[in-house]
Amino acid sequence: MVARSLLRSNGSTGQLLLEVFKGKGIGSYVCDSKGNKYLDALAGLWCTALGGSEPRLVKAATDQLNKLPFYHSFWNSTAKPPLDLAEELISMFTAKEMGKTALTTGASIFLVAAFIAEPVIGAGGIIPPPKTYFEKVHAVLKKYDILFIADEVSTGFGRLVTMFGSDMYNIKPDLVSLAKALSSAYVPIGATLVSPEISDVIHSQSNKIGLFAHGFTYSGHPVSCAVALEALKIYRERNIPDHVKQISPRFQEGIKAFAGRVGGIFGAECKKRGMLVKVVGDEIAMSPPLIMTHREVDGLVSIYGEALKATEERVAELICKKTRGWKMIARGLLRSNASSSSSQAINLLKYVTTSGSLQGHAQNLWDAPTRHFSSVPSPQSNSTDENGFKGHGMLAPFTAGWQSTDVHPLGCYVYDMDGKKYLDSLAGLWCTALGGSEPRLVKAATEQLHKLPFYHSFWNRTTKPSLDLAKEMLSMFTAREMGKVFFTNSGSEANDSQVKLVWYYNNALGRPDKKKFIARSKSYHGSTLISASLSGLPALHQKFDLPAPFVLHTDCPHYWRFHLPGETEEEFATRLAKNLEDLILKEGPETIAAFIAEPVMGAGGVIPPPKTYFEKVQAIVKKYDILFIADEVITAFGRLGTMFGCDMYNIKPDLVSVAKALSSAYVPIGATLVSPEISEVIHSQSNKLGSFAHGFTYSGHPVACAVAIEALKIYQERNIPDHVKKVSPRFQEGVKAFAGSPIVGEIRGVGMILGTEFADNKSSNEPFPAEWGVGAIFGAECQKRGMLVRVAGDNIMMSPPLIMTPDEVEELVSIYGDALKATEERVAELKSKNNN
Structure with a gap:
C-alpha cells in the first residue's frame, strides 16, 4: 500500500525500494536490506560523484545544520556559505571569465534566450560531439549575437577528465548551468554562472527598476552551499579529474571490447549480478562515481561482460520465437563511439544501444517484485559603496545591491555578525515554521546522511x-x-x-x-x-x-x-x-x-x-x-x-x-x-x-x-495548529490595534500571517508617493529595534515561526508599535517638506 502513494518519475509499475543501510558506508555501492551489494554504475543519477558515504560531506551538512539551517538570499540578505560558494565556482571555472553565480535548488533555470547545449549529451543517449562541432557552432552564434549556455549539469566537476566539459571542448559560454556533482547530490543545489557582460547588464537594469525580480526560496540554501563548498574542496584536493584520467581508459576499453553485440534485458542481468545501470527503452547508460578504484572498474567490466553473455542467450531464445527480431537487431547494433568523428574517450560516460526488437521488454526490466533497498563564520559586512555589486560573486534574487549576512539562529531569532539579536517575523521566508534550531530536524538530516x-x-x-x-x-x-x-x-x-x-x-x-x-x-x-x-x-x-x-x-x-x-x-x-x-x-x-x-x-x-x-x-x-x-x-x-x-x-x-x-x-x-x-x-x-x-x-x-x-x-x-489558535489572537489583535494610525490603510491577516498596507489617505486608500519609501522606513525602524519584517513597497508582511511563545508575540507587538510611531514622525517630516 505504501508504494501506491508516490507518483513516480519516468516509471510505471514495479518498485525497487531503497532504505536504511545497516552497516558502514560503501562508496560506489548500494546494498539491499538482505545485504546484497550492487555497484551503482549510474552514480545515483549522474551525480554522486564522490560516492554514497563521503564523511566530509556529511560533516559539512551537519555542521551547517547546527549553525544556520536556513536563511534566505532575498532583499540584500544572505548567509556566508552562498557568498563563498559563488566565489569558489567563479574561481574554478576557467574556460572563460565568469562574473556572477546565481544559486538554485536543482538544474539551473535562468531566464535568458540563447542556444543551449550539453558538452556531451547525457540523458538523450550519451552523445559526444563530432570533431570541430562546438568550434563551428560558436562561430555561428557569435555571428548573430546569440548567447551560448553550456549545460554542465552532468559533465561538471571531473566527469570528462577535465574539471568542466567546456575545458575539454574549448567552449567559451556566456552562461553555465551546474548541479548534480556540485554537492555530489547529498543535498539539492544547482547554480548558473553568468558572464561579466550579462551580470553587469542585469545589475544596471535592476538598479533602474529597483530589483532583480527572479529567485527561489532556497536560492543559496546555506546547508546546500556548505556541502557544495566541501565537495569542491575534495575535487581539488584529491585531483578528481586526474584520477578519472587514470581509471577511465580501462573503463572505456573494457566496455568497448564488447562492441558489436546486442542486449535487450541487459539491465536485469546486470542487477542479478550486482550492478545497477540506467535502462530507457533500447539504451543502457553508465556514469559511475568518480572515486571508483581500478578494482571496481574491473568488477564493472566483468559484470558487464557476464550480463551481456546472458542477454545474448536470451536474445537467441526470443529470435526463435520472433523472426522479425533479425531485422530489428540489424538496426540496433551496439554503438562503441569508435568512429573517426568521436573516437576520443568520453571517460566515465558510456552508452550502449540494444536490440530494437526488445524495446518492449526493456521497458519492463524493473517490473519485478518489490524489494527494499538501502545504500549504503567570518561574515561579510554591509556595503553602501555604489560599486558593492563588484565586491562578491553572487547574483542575488530580488536585490540590486550587496548582501548582509545573518549567521546564527535560535528559535524565533537570528543573530547578525555583531551578535545583535533579531526576532525573525518572516520565518526566514514564510518557511522556518519550527524555528531555526530544532534539534530533531538536524538529527533526522544527519542520520539520513549517514544511511543514504x-x-x-x-x-x-x-x-x-x-x-x-x-x-x-x-x-x-x-x-x-x-x-x-x-x-x-x-x-x-x-x-x-x-x-x-x-x-x-x-x-x-x-x-x-x-x-x-x-x-x-x-x-x-x-x-x-x-x-x-x-x-x-x-x-x-x-x-x-x-x-x-x-x-x-x-x-x-x-x-x-x-x-x-x-x-x-x-x-x-x-x-x-x-x-x-x-x-x-x-x-x-x-x-x-x-x-x-x-x-x-x-x-x-x-x-x-x-x-x-x-x-x-x-x-x-x-x-x-x-x-x-x-x-x-x-x-x-x-x-x-x-x-x-x-x-x-x-x-x-x-x-x-x-x-x-x-x-x-x-x-x-x-x-x-x-x-x-x-x-x-x-x-x-x-x-x-x-x-x-x-x-x-x-x-x-x-x-x-x-x-x-x-x-x-x-x-x-505538538499540535502546532492548536498552538497557533492559542497565540494568534494576540498576534492579530495586538498588531491590528494600531490600525487607527494616520499612516495605516489596512492591517489584515489570519492565524500567524499578517500584512500592513500604508496609505496616505485613509478614506480613499491613496498610497504614499513611492519615492518616500514609507514601507522601507518602517522596515528599517523595526530592524533598528531588533525585528525583521518583509517590505514590499508600502506593504509590510509578517509570518513568524509557528512556535512563537506568548512572550515573543508581546515583543513583536511592542516593536511594531514603536517602529510605527517612529515611522509616523518620519512621514510627518516628509509631508512638511513636501508642503513647503
Whole structure:
C-alpha cells in the first residue's frame, strides 16, 4: 500500500525500494536490506560523484545544520556559505571569465534566450560531439549575437577528465548551468554562472527598476552551499579529474571490447549480478562515481561482460520465437563511439544501444517484485559603496545591491555578525515554521546522511523515506481524498509541475485544447518561467517577457482595495465570481484547464479571501469542468490555525502544492498532491506511453524526505495548529490595534500571517508617493529595534515561526508599535517638506 502513494518519475509499475543501510558506508555501492551489494554504475543519477558515504560531506551538512539551517538570499540578505560558494565556482571555472553565480535548488533555470547545449549529451543517449562541432557552432552564434549556455549539469566537476566539459571542448559560454556533482547530490543545489557582460547588464537594469525580480526560496540554501563548498574542496584536493584520467581508459576499453553485440534485458542481468545501470527503452547508460578504484572498474567490466553473455542467450531464445527480431537487431547494433568523428574517450560516460526488437521488454526490466533497498563564520559586512555589486560573486534574487549576512539562529531569532539579536517575523521566508534550531530536524538530516545521502526516484526505483513521506502527507490532508504525491525541490517547481500534470491529464482524456490556466492578480506562485507566469505580480513579468500566453489573470480578491462603495464582502465575492465566469466564457470553457489560488495570498500582500469567495469560485470552476489547484506553499502545516488552508476555507482541490514548512526549510523540498481521478488517468496514460516522463533529479531526495517526515511528526505531536489558535489572537489583535494610525490603510491577516498596507489617505486608500519609501522606513525602524519584517513597497508582511511563545508575540507587538510611531514622525517630516 505504501508504494501506491508516490507518483513516480519516468516509471510505471514495479518498485525497487531503497532504505536504511545497516552497516558502514560503501562508496560506489548500494546494498539491499538482505545485504546484497550492487555497484551503482549510474552514480545515483549522474551525480554522486564522490560516492554514497563521503564523511566530509556529511560533516559539512551537519555542521551547517547546527549553525544556520536556513536563511534566505532575498532583499540584500544572505548567509556566508552562498557568498563563498559563488566565489569558489567563479574561481574554478576557467574556460572563460565568469562574473556572477546565481544559486538554485536543482538544474539551473535562468531566464535568458540563447542556444543551449550539453558538452556531451547525457540523458538523450550519451552523445559526444563530432570533431570541430562546438568550434563551428560558436562561430555561428557569435555571428548573430546569440548567447551560448553550456549545460554542465552532468559533465561538471571531473566527469570528462577535465574539471568542466567546456575545458575539454574549448567552449567559451556566456552562461553555465551546474548541479548534480556540485554537492555530489547529498543535498539539492544547482547554480548558473553568468558572464561579466550579462551580470553587469542585469545589475544596471535592476538598479533602474529597483530589483532583480527572479529567485527561489532556497536560492543559496546555506546547508546546500556548505556541502557544495566541501565537495569542491575534495575535487581539488584529491585531483578528481586526474584520477578519472587514470581509471577511465580501462573503463572505456573494457566496455568497448564488447562492441558489436546486442542486449535487450541487459539491465536485469546486470542487477542479478550486482550492478545497477540506467535502462530507457533500447539504451543502457553508465556514469559511475568518480572515486571508483581500478578494482571496481574491473568488477564493472566483468559484470558487464557476464550480463551481456546472458542477454545474448536470451536474445537467441526470443529470435526463435520472433523472426522479425533479425531485422530489428540489424538496426540496433551496439554503438562503441569508435568512429573517426568521436573516437576520443568520453571517460566515465558510456552508452550502449540494444536490440530494437526488445524495446518492449526493456521497458519492463524493473517490473519485478518489490524489494527494499538501502545504500549504503567570518561574515561579510554591509556595503553602501555604489560599486558593492563588484565586491562578491553572487547574483542575488530580488536585490540590486550587496548582501548582509545573518549567521546564527535560535528559535524565533537570528543573530547578525555583531551578535545583535533579531526576532525573525518572516520565518526566514514564510518557511522556518519550527524555528531555526530544532534539534530533531538536524538529527533526522544527519542520520539520513549517514544511511543514504541520495538515491533517485526514476525508473521504478525510489527510497523508503520518499514512500513514507508520501503516505504521511496523504494521511494528513483531509480536506478531500488525495491519491498520489509527486516530489519537487521547491514551491516553484511544484506549481511548474502542476501545469505539466494538468496538460498530461487533458491530453490523455483527448482534450488537447484545454490548456489555459487562470490565476489571480497579485498572486505569487513561483519564479520558474511557468510559475512566474502564473504569478500576478508585474515585477515578476517586467523585462522577462512574461506571462506566457496560456496564462490568464482574473481579479485580486482584496476587498479593502477593490470593493465598490457600499459593496459588502459577500457582494464583492459574487462580483469576482461573475467576472471569473465571464472570462471563462470569453476564452471558451473547452480551453480552460485549471484555476490556481492561494487560500490566503502571501507575497502579494497577505490578502485573506472575502466571505463566501471560495464557495462561489469552486461552483464556477466545477460548472465548466475546470480543475482547482490550491497553492498551499505558504499556508500549509498550521500557518492559519488549521493543518492546511483548504481546511479553513472548505476548499476541495484537485491538486495541491506544498513546500516551505514541509521541511521547515532545513532541506529544500516541495510536493504536489494529486487527486485519485487525475493520478489514475496519469497512470493509465503512462502505461500506454511506457513512462510518465516528468521528474527532477532530486525528486524525493531521501535526506529532504527524512527531515520532512520528522517535521510532520512535530506538527502533529505538538499540535502546532492548536498552538497557533492559542497565540494568534494576540498576534492579530495586538498588531491590528494600531490600525487607527494616520499612516495605516489596512492591517489584515489570519492565524500567524499578517500584512500592513500604508496609505496616505485613509478614506480613499491613496498610497504614499513611492519615492518616500514609507514601507522601507518602517522596515528599517523595526530592524533598528531588533525585528525583521518583509517590505514590499508600502506593504509590510509578517509570518513568524509557528512556535512563537506568548512572550515573543508581546515583543513583536511592542516593536511594531514603536517602529510605527517612529515611522509616523518620519512621514510627518516628509509631508512638511513636501508642503513647503
